[in-house]
Amino acid sequence: MNEQQVIRTEYSDVMKKSYIDYAMSVIIARALPDVRDGLKPVQRRTLYDMYELGIRYDRPYRKCARIVGDTMGKYHPHGDSSIYEALVVMAQDFKKGMVLVDGHGNFGSIEGDGAAAMRYTESRLAKITQEAYLADLDKDIVDFVPNFDETEKEPEVLPVRIPNLLVNGAEGIAVGMATSIPTHNLGEVIDAVKAYMRNNEITTEELLTYLKGPDFPTGGIVVNKDDLPSIYETGTGKIKLRGKVEVENGKGGKKRLVISEIPYTMIGAGIGKFLNDICALVEAKKTNDIVDISNQSSKEGIRIVLELKKDADIENLKNMLYKKTRLEDTFGVNMLAVADGRPETMGLRQIIEHHVDFQFELMTRKYKTLLAKELAKKEIQEGLIKACDVIDLIIEILRGSKSIKDAKECLIHGTVENITFKTAASKKKAAKLCFTEKQATAILEMRLYKLIGLEIEALMKEHEETLKNIEKYEDILNNYDSMTNVIIDELEGYKKAYARERRTVIENGKEAIYEENKVEEQDVILLLDRFGYAKTVDVATYERNKEAADSENKHIVPCKNTGKVCIFTNTGKMHQVKVSDIPYGKFRDKSVPIDNLGNYDSAQEEIVYLCAEEELKDAKLLFVTRQSMLKQVAGEEFLVSKRTTAATKLQEADEVVAVIKVLEEQNIVLQTEGGYFLRFLLSEVPEKKKGAVGVRGMKLQKSDRIEQIYLFADGVDTKGSYQEKEVSLNRLKLNKRDGKGTKTRL
Structure with missing residues (x-):
């Protein structure tokens, strides 16, 4: 019986190795494209499977479910959804610079509608995919590797002839890294590749005279042209994009803004x-110039129409759209791809260099295969031509042979012992024959009609063509310039057949300067009901409806309409909401969920204190947690610009019970869920920074927690309660902080 061996090793080393293996698997085999063909494994396998199934551009469409199932079963066992999503994206002309799949059916829309289920849609290879991505696979042009279960062979990389990584771009998230490559214009990319091939020392700036910048299928305007040289040199940076806005004349002298590109x-x-952001700007009275919004987009393109008032400030309105909505956005560039088996961030010149090296490798392998075939043809043709000159002797050999083996031996080695000849002269000539084995086989398999004069003439012409091909292929393989010209000629053909006009404009746009309508400052009252719905009303309206407002709302906060509201939650965070973002109107007007106005999430957090920002100036806030941690914090620490900030640090499993604005001289009473009360002076609670945990206010019994906190001045009769029993808090003995407290007797 074999003894089992236990290997002792450091657990962290095992975990480290396992995680690195997993990360590399995700990076190389799933998320990142290969710089050579610009495809991720799922895209490459899907296209190759369609090629294998014969779903060509000039043949009928096939169900996507058939393609997905076949790809998953043979090459990509990672679930059907990832394969179908990759297939759909390759067919969407609003996502890809050059669609690789010709889709038939509902493949989604630019507005976010998803594609139909794979059982309803059909597809086939696009013409360019077949011609520029999958051609010459039968010429040993790329290596084939075993699939996941070693039952099939798949190409390690597709023999893509155009720089697909630049033309179609790429997006992917791996472990610890992500790629984001914009799409480019096919004609410009080909021009840049040609320029590099003619001058390997060309700089990135010189390449940008051919490739102007990104060319997105949605068009739009790149407005930071001066930043492009740096982005394309390093492979990282931010491209600032704007939608295209046009002005049209409406009725009655009114104008309309039309967004035709996004x-x-x-x-x-x-x-x-x-569209929602524009509505919110109108509702918040950021602009009064927009009368109506309509989305008239269709298959023909984007058309979003904003109807304007007469004499509207069009320039200011356009700048507002750029500043306040995603009509101006940034595209983060990170040109990361797998090169030589490892992820690498590359600039434009490096990507083109890798592509050109790959093209030379493809052409070398292709023409070596073609040359070998032509040399084999040449050998056979020369044998047949030579045989035609001595055809009578060959016929005599065949008639005098007892077997094919004897005839073949005579043709190759001149062995005449086992053959009967009519004359000694024939035998002497036969002994001098020295055909190769391939030539001898071709002669023996030759049909008699090949001896017709015209057939012999055709053979001679074919031989001449073969010699020309051999000379041509040897010149391509041995001459750098010849191979360069072949590659350039191919690229020119693809450019002529498939290039289109540039869609994206490249320029140095002016900074959008938007002047907000000045709002007259006034006092308002924030009303927040128990369901989390908020609105603001003026002070007079609140006073008229005070009784109803107090009974219907959980929080009532006086504030300025130009200020902010601070929301402190039980998770130790402080969220800020601009008062101007909260609907303002009449007492019975519609409220909105306060969740929609900031980062506060009522499903995960609970409000413990709400105040106007101006209340925090020169104020101190007392923080109390379930585990009895206390501290005072200066209100100025919360006068920050961030929408969300950490208001306090919490221990594990702890939460904030209360945040209270305090005075200098006050008594504190802490009440626990178990009925313990502890009274001490506020002065015993130290002032700390908001990032501190605080000090312990009370020694809690096991499993007990703080339930309530009271603040009151000396001599003020203050009542508390525990299980419906009233407790006079000012009669409790004054103790020191961090005591056990007094148990209430029921």
Whole structure:
């Protein structure tokens, strides 16, 4: 019986190695494209499977479910959804610079509508995919590797002839890294590749005279042209995008703004959010110039129409859209791809260099294969031509042979012992024959009609063509310039057949300067009901409806309409909401969920204190937690610009019970869920920074927690309660902080 061996090793080393293996698997085999063909594994496998299934551009469409199932079963066992999503994206002309799949059916829309289920849609290879991505696979042009279960072979990389990584771009999130490459214009990319091939020392700036910058399928305007050289040199940076806004004349001298192109980053749900943002700006009275909004987009393109008032300030309104909505956005560039088996961030010149090296490798392998075939043809043709000159002797050999083996031996080695000849002269000539084995086989398999004069003439012409091909292929393989010209000629053909006009404008745009309508400052009252719905009303309206307002709302906060409201929650966070973002109107007007106005999430957090920002000036806040941690914090620490900030540090499993604005001389009473009360002076609670935990206010019994806190001045009769029993707090003995407290007797 074999003894089992226990290997002792450091657990952290095992975890480290396992995680690195997993990360590299995700990076190389799932998330990042290869710099050579610009495809992720799922895209490459899907296209190759369609090629294998014969779903060509000139043949009928096939169900996507058939393609997905076959790809998953043979090459990509990672679930059907990832394969179908990749297939759909390759067919969407609003996402790809060059669609690789010809889709038939509902493949989604630019506005975010999803594609139909794979059982309803059909697809086939696009013509360019077949011609420039999958051609010559039969010429040993790329290596084939075993699939996941070693039952099939798949190409390690597709023999893509155009720089697909630049043309179609890429997006992907791996472990610890992400790629984001914009799409580019096919014609410009090809011009840049040609320029590099003619001058390997060309700089990035010189390449940008051919490739102007990104060319997004949605069009739009790149407004930071001067930043592009740095972005394309390093492979990282931010491209600032704007949608295209046109002004049209309406009725009665009115104007309308028409958005005909959107930033690439707005594809999908971004359009709906953009419309909502415009509505929110109108409701918040940021502008009074917009009368109506309509989305008239269709298959023909984007058309979002804003009807304007007469004499509207159009320039200011356009700048507002750029500043306050995603009509101006940034595209983060990180040109990360797998090069030589490892992830690497590359600039434009490096990507083109890798592509050109790959093209030379493809052409070398292709023409070596073609040359070998032509040399084999040449050998056979020369044998047949030579045989035609001695055809009578060959016929005599065949008639005098007892077997094919004897005839073949005579043709190759001149062996005449086992053959009967009519004359000694024939035998002497036969002994001098020295055909190769391939030539001898071809002669023996030759049909008699090949001896017709015209057939012999055709053979001679074919031989001449073969010699020309051999000379041509050897010249391509041995001459750098010849191979360069072949590659350039191919690229020119693709440019002529598939290039289109640039869609995205590249310029140095002016900074959008938006002047907000000045709002007259006034006092308002924030009303927040128990369901989390908020609105503001003027002070007079509140006073008239005070009884109803107090009974219907949980929080009532006086504030300025130009200020902010600070929301302190039980999770130790402080959220800020601009008062101007909260609907203002009459007492019975509609409220909105306060969740929609900031980062506060009522499903995860609970409000413990709400105040106007101006209340925090020269104030002190007392923080109390369930585990009895206390501290005072100066209100100035919360006068920050961030929408959300950490208001206090909490221990594990702890939460804030109360945040209270305090006075200098006050008594504190802490009440626990178990009925313990502890009274001490506020002066015993030290002032700390907001990032501190605080000090312990009370020694809690096991499993007990702080339930309530009371603040009152000396001599003020203050009541508390525990299980419906009233407790006079000012009669409790004054103790020191961090005591056990007094148990209430029921």
